[in-house]
Amino acid sequence: MSINNVIICGLGAVGLTYAAKLKDKCCLKILVDSKRLERYRREKPSLNGVSFEFDYILPDDSFEADLIIISTKAQGLDSAIESIKNFVGEKTIILSLLNGISSEERIAAAYPSVAVLKSYFIGHSAVRTGNSVTQDGIGKIIAENNSEIIDFFTRVGVDYSTPDDINYSMWLKFTLNLFSNQVSAIMDMTFGDLKQNAAFIDFAKKIITEVREIASRRGVRGLENLEKDALHALSLMCDEGKTSMHQDILAGRKTEVEIFAGEIIRLGKVLGVATPYNQVLYDMIKIAEEKNEHRVYTC
Secondary structure, three states: OOOOEEEOOOHHHHHHHHHHHHHOOHHHHEOOHHHHHHHHOOOOOOOOEEEEEEEOOOOOOOOOOHHHHOOHHHHHHHHHHHHHHOOOOOOOEEEOOOOOOHHHHHHHHHHOOEEEOOOOEEEEEOOOEEEEEEOOOEEEEEOOOHHHHHHHHHOOOOOOEOOOOHHHHHHHHOOOOOOOOHHHHHHHHOOHHHHHOHHHHHHHHHHHHHHHHHHHHHOOOOHHHHHHHHHHHHOOOOOOOOOOOHHHHHHOOOOOHHOOOOHHHHHHHHHOOOHHHHHHHHHHHHHHHHHHHHHHOOO
C-alpha cells in the first residue's frame, strides 16, 4: 500500500510541525471539531511566523485514510479515538505521537483490526502560544519498523528512525519526560538549568531507578543502559528550551501528569514497586495546577 491520504488529529506544537511538513506533499486533512474549525478560520495556525491554510475535516465527514497521526495532548486522546472512527479502514495505519507509554494500547483496544504502530516525537521543544508555534526544526519521529511508513516518510522528507528495540526506545523517552518535564514545571527551569544543576541530576537518577524496576517487571530489555542513555538524551536538549509541562504550568493549562508520574504510580501499585519520588512529583504538580486554577478564578 502506498500512503497518500493522511489525517492529523491534534494541531498543537507537534501536530502543526508535521502538518506544515506534509502540506502539499500528500492529500492531507486536519481533523477538527466545529468549534476549532471556526477558530482556525478566524485565526490561522502559524509555525515560525508563517500562517497556514489547511484542508479541514469534521468527524462526521467521509474520507478513506491511509495514515492517521494522533498528536493531541493526553487529555484529548479519548476524544481523538472517537473522532477518527469514520476514517479508519482495514488498511489504515495509526501513529500516536502522544507522550507516555499507553496511548497505543488504548487506540488498539478501540481499533483491534488495524495497525497501531508504537511511535513518538523526539527533538527540541516547541513554544506554543494560542495557534502560534515556534520550533527550530530539530526533531524526528521514532517509529516501529513498517515498510509503508518508511516509504512514506522517505518520500515526503520527514526525518524518522526505526530503532532495533522500540519498547526500550519508548521507555527511554518516557524516562526523560518523567524527570525533565515534571521537575522543570515545579522548579521553573529550562533544559539548560536542569543540565547544570548537580542536585537535579542526583534526583533524576532516583527517578530512573524507580522506572527501571517497573520497566524490568514489564519485560523491557536493555535497562542496564537506561541511566546513561536518559542523561545523554537530556544533554541533547536545547539549553533555552522549556518542556511542554513547564509551558503548561506557565500558561495556566492542565498538565499531562497523569500519564507521567500518575502512570508510574499506578504501575508501581500493580507490580509491587515503591515509587516515592514519582509520588512527590505527582503531588507537587497537582499543587501547581490548583494554584493556577485559583489564580485564574480570582483575576
